Amino acid sequence: xxxxxxxxxxxxxxxxxxxxxxxxxxxxxxxxxxxxxxxxxxxxxxxxxxxxxxxxxxxxxxxxxxxxxxxxxxxxxxxxxxxxxxxxxxxxxxxxxxxxxxxxxxxxxxxxxxxx
Amino acid sequence: xxxxxxxxxxxxxxxxxxxxxxxxxxxxxxxxxxxxxxxxxxxxxxxxxxxxxxxxxxxxxxxxxxxxxxxxxxxxxxxxxxxxxxxxxxxxxxxxxxxxxxxxxxxxxxxxx
Numbered sequence: 001x002x003x004x005x006x007x008x009x010x011x012x013x014x015x016x017x018x019x020x021x022x023x024x025x026x027x028x029x030x031x032x033x034x035x036x037x038x039x040x041x042x043x044x045x046x047x048x049x050x051x052x053x054x055x056x057x058x059x060x061x062x063x064x065x066x067x068x069x070x071x072x073x074x075x076x077x078x079x080x081x082x083x084x085x086x087x088x089x090x091x092x093x094x095x096x097x098x099x100x101x102x103x104x105x106x107x108x109x110x111x112x113x114x115x116x
Numbered sequence: 117x118x119x120x121x122x123x124x125x126x127x128x129x130x131x132x133x134x135x136x137x138x139x140x141x142x143x144x145x146x147x148x149x150x151x152x153x154x155x156x157x158x159x160x161x162x163x164x165x166x167x168x169x170x171x172x173x174x175x176x177x178x179x180x181x182x183x184x185x186x187x188x189x190x191x192x193x194x195x196x197x198x199x200x201x202x203x204x205x206x207x208x209x210x211x212x213x214x215x216x217x218x219x220x221x222x223x224x225x226x227x228x229x
Contacts, residue, residue, distance in 0.1 A: 004158070033216045035216075035217065035218075037220075042222055043204055043206075043222050043223040043225065044220055044221065044222040044223065045206060045208070045218075045220035046220075047217050047218075047219070050216075050217060091158075091159070093159075095216040103149065103161050103164055103172065104159075104161070104208075104216075104218055105158075105161075106158045106159040107158055108156065108157065108158050109158075
């Protein structure tokens with residue numbers, strides 16, 4: 001069975017500082033994908049970044065980077081130069097390929113609050 | 117705007133009512149999903165449709181009935197719900213070409229009274 005663990009229920013970070021959101025995972029599949037989603041108060045889940053299990057380099061997307069440590073089974077999200085608009089819930093998720101469709105297993109999320 | 121639209125955004129219903137949630141995507145995706153998001157719990161996958169065929173039902177009570185009439189539309193029919201069914205219901209779609217990335221709608225906030 002797959003499992004995603006996010007141990008930080010909430011974080012407060014000063015504006016313009018970098019922030020790291022933790023995520024560890026467990027799976028027996030050799031092929032998997034890891035995702036981070038942002039959920040503002042409006043409810044929509046917004047895709048941020050993706051890391052494939054066979055990718056050699058850490059993924060980056062603008063201010064977002066994923067610190068992928070395969071041996072430790074961790075996939076932490078790093079947000080550089082945080083902004084007030086970054087305040088939201090952040091979810092780590094893992095994909096398991098299954099007959100052409102790909103369901104996601106989510107963690108419990110981290111509520112990030114950026115302080116002016 | 118992800119291209120996945122859910123209606124209604126908010127719904128209040130009594131336990132004896134029948135209502136339906138609607139999800140629509142015109143992204144050309146061939147898989148659609150219903151997730152339930154309750155307070156302080158991970159998102160729970162409810163149903164998966166691939167090429168309009170239901171391929172997964174995660175032990176969801178029969179008071180939730182999904183319908184996928186075509187690849188662009190997904191419904192969740194609700195009847196005789198319980199107060200503990202109150203949650204945010206999220207629809208998502210994906211396609212093998214998206215690398216597994218799911219596109220989510222804004223959700224329907226359901227309150228059962």
